[in-house]
Amino acid sequence: MQAEGTVLLLHAAGLHARPAVTLTKTAKTFRAKVQVAADPAGPWIDAKSVVRVMGMKTPARTLLHLRAEGDDAQAAVDALVRLVNDDFQGGPE
Amino acid sequence: MSNGNTNVGIVIVSHSPDVARGAADMVRQMVGGGIPLAWTGGNPDGGLGTSVEGILQAIDAAWSEAGVAILVDLGGAETNSEMAIEMLPEPRRGRVVICDAPVVEGAVMAATEAWGGSDLQTVRRTAEELGERPE
Numbered sequence: 001m002q003a004e005g006t007v008l009l010l011h012a013a014g015l016h017a018r019p020a021v022t023l024t025k026t027a028k029t030f031r032a033k034v035q036v037a038a039d040p041a042g043p044w045i046d047a048k049s050v051v052r053v054m055g056m057k058t059p060a061r062t063l064l065h066l067r068a069e070g071d072d073a074q075a076a077v078d079a080l081v082r083l084v085n086d087d088f089q090g091g092p093e
Numbered sequence: 094m095s096n097g098n099t100n101v102g103i104v105i106v107s108h109s110p111d112v113a114r115g116a117a118d119m120v121r122q123m124v125g126g127g128i129p130l131a132w133t134g135g136n137p138d139g140g141l142g143t144s145v146e147g148i149l150q151a152i153d154a155a156w157s158e159a160g161v162a163i164l165v166d167l168g169g170a171e172t173n174s175e176m177a178i179e180m181l182p183e184p185r186r187g188r189v190v191i192c193d194a195p196v197v198e199g200a201v202m203a204a205t206e207a208w209g210g211s212d213l214q215t216v217r218r219t220a221e222e223l224g225e226r227p228e
Contacts, residue, residue: 021123021124025124025209048209050201050202051223093126
């Protein structure tokens with residue numbers, strides 16, 4: 001099963017340390033392979049790798065592209081879209 | 094001793110207790126409480142330094158059956174950590190590693206990886222990946 005989504009990153013500081021950790025932790029709660037990109041042409045980054053997500057250095061007002069593959073792919077994309085829309089509040093403890 | 098957590102534990106070792114405590118605070122605030130975490134730093138007189146005994150206590154406090162990853166700052170922190178590992182009883186000795194990574198950044202990265210349930214080698218690799226530049 002595959003799923004895709006996009007969400008506008010509005011967090012003022014962009015995808016810096018704390019949001020990157022929260023995004024990674026959320027991705028890790030799903031079995032699906034989850035990837036994120038600032039450009040649909042790539043590079044596509046493993047959303048479960050905190051080092052790589054932080055390394056994207058994504059600024060605010062970037063349209064984030066998400067894609068997932070696995071039995072809970074849709075739930076993973078939905079959760080990540082919600083997380084970014086909620087300004088990274090409400091991630092896993 | 095067991096804290097009931099099956100995730101890899103993280104130990105922060107710095108010459109400065111303020112640095113060690115501050116790095117641990119960052120881990121707690123950024124990654125949360127889902128991982129065993131302990132820090133040690135300073136010598137018994139309150140000055141800068143590290144001690145084998147303090148490191149052993151921190152390993153014990155952060156112990157997990159999945160193992161413990163140690164982040165260190167400078168020279169003595171690493172050699173004392175190696176000595177502490179050598180002094181551990183055999184079943185534990187093979188399950189403690191020192192990460193070749195910056196202490197603060199490495200602790201946050203390692204803790205995030207450990208939070209998701211990754212094994213000890215993956216946790217270490219994630220911390221050490223920091224120094225590399227993925228394209």
